[in-house]
Amino acid sequence: MKNYNVIISGCLIITGIAVIMTLFMASSCGSAGNRKNQDVMGIEKRVFGELPDGRKVHIFRMENSSGMVVEITNYGGIVTSLMVPDRNGEVSDVVLGFDSLDGYLGEHPYFGALVGRYANRIAGARFELEGREYLLAANNGNNHLHGGERGLDRRLWDFEILTGDDGVPRLLLSYLSPDGEEGYPGNVALRVTFGLNDYNELRITFNAETDKPTPLNLAHHGYFNLTGGREPVTGHELLINASLFTEVNDELIPTGRLQPVEGAMDFRVMKPVGRDLSEVPGGYDHNYVLDGPAGELKTAAVLSDPASGRKMEVLTTQPGVQLYTGNFLDGSITGKGGIVYEQYWGLCLETQHFPDSPNQPAFPDVILNPGEMYHHMAVYRFSAE
Numbered sequence: 346m347k348n349y350n351v352i353i354s355g356c357l358i359i360t361g362i363a364v365i366m367t368l369f370m371a372s373s374c375g376s377a378g379n380r381k382n383q384d385v386m387g388i389e390k391r392v393f394g395e396l397p398d399g400r401k402v403h404i405f406r407m408e409n410s411s412g413m414v415v416e417i418t419n420y421g422g423i424v425t426s427l428m429v430p431d432r433n434g435e436v437s438d439v440v441l442g443f444d445s446l447d448g449y450l451g452e453h454p455y456f457g458a459l460v461g462r463y464a465n466r467i468a469g470a471r472f473e474l475e476g477r478e479y480l481l482a483a484n485n486g487n488n489h490l491h492g493g494e495r496g497l498d499r500r501l502w503d504f505e506i507l508t509g510d511d512g513v514p515r516l517l518l519s520y521l522s523p524d525g526e527e528g529y530p531g532n533v534a535l536r537v538t539f540g541l542n543d544y545n546e547l548r549i550t551f552n553a554e555t556d557k558p559t560p561l562n563l564a565h566h567g568y569f570n571l572t573g574g575r576e577p578v579t580g581h582e583l584l585i586n587a588s589l590f591t592e593v594n595d596e597l598i599p600t601g602r603l604q605p606v607e608g609a610m611d612f613r614v615m616k617p618v619g620r621d622l623s624e625v626p627g628g629y630d631h632n633y634v635l636d637g638p639a640g641e642l643k644t645a646a647v648l649s650d651p652a653s654g655r656k657m658e659v660l661t662t663q664p665g666v667q668l669y670t671g672n673f674l675d676g677s678i679t680g681k682g683g684i685v686y687e688q689y690w691g692l693c694l695e696t697q698h699f700p701d702s703p704n705q706p707a708f709p710d711v712i713l714n715p716g717e718m719y720h721h722m723a724v725y726r727f728s729a730e
Contacts, residue, residue: 463562467488522535584612629668658726664699696721
């Protein structure tokens with residue numbers, strides 16, 4: 346019998362692992378029924394639906410003084426809606442997704458979700474660590490993608506509503522990923538915090554601890570469309586602060602070589618997303634190596650829609666950002682408001698470590714060890730001009 350969790354008063358804890366137990370109890374206990382947490386001003390909570398096993402799924406609504414609204418569900422940590430004003434003050438939803446929980450329970454391309462344990466691809470669905478081979482689900486051809494068949498995007502997270510010293514209410518989602526889940530080693534206690542401030546910033550902070558060495562790479566997988574979903578993103582303008590990108594093979598697996606961003610791959614100066622798209626086989630689905638030191642919060646990218654005036658700045662402490670232009674959207678998904686999501690209808694900017702890093706010793710280290718804290722911050726800052 347695996348000794349990785351015990352249920353006590355509705356709180357998951359890890360027996361025999363003091364550090365993980367303390368972390369998870371602090372982040373999870375009381376999350377389902379603490380009236381004080383539920384009454385914090387600035388965050389509204391309601392039932393979003395039920396899972397097939399009867400567990401209730403909740404959705405949380407935050408609004409700031411500028412009229413920006415974000416809604417997040419504790420199923421997969423999905424940002425289901427992000428209402429942002431344009432230059433005329435008209436508010437529209439700038440993320441792709443569904444109107445109800447049922448859409449997220451079905452097959453979809455990770456709309457708005459937290460992905461991991463390892464975001465992006467791992468070649469051959471395997472890696473070696475401390476002389477042992479670990480086999481993962483091959484859920485993307487021959488390779489492993491976004492944590493496997495049932496990654497973090499398919500889990501029901503515990504929740505707690507907090508207020509920081511700055512007075513900004515925050516939603517804390519926590520999940521205990523047990524040793525062996527989706528093939529990964531170690532019990533990993535995960536905490537992800539969402540906050541919306543009056544600077545029109547959605548701040549997402551990722552923290553985790555483990556009791557065994559394990560690779561970890563968490564990301565937010567939002568599909569953005571600053572037109573409010575009215576037009577494809579090819580007319581958006583984009584800047585990425587990166588002079589290099591990780592070269593990939595025809596399976597989108599890194600070759601291990603870093604290439605300069607020349608020609609179609611170059612976004613160091615703002616340009617339309619669609620200008621050079623035809624020169625990139627399959628469309629953009631590449632990891633950019635951000636300029637500047639990793640670990641410091643810096644601007645990774647700027648995305649703007651000339652028609653509405655909406656602008657989004659993406660800041661991160663991670664060394665990379667994945668640009669994905671919705672190449673695999675094909676009109677088979679009908680999303681919010683009955684909008685059909687055609688190719689290039691959404692754009693992802695996933696702040697992350699590099700793909701396949703567990704198999705690429707020259708890439709930045711992604712192994713989290715006992716006694717260490719995984720920390721990653723992503724900021725999505727909105728304005729209109």
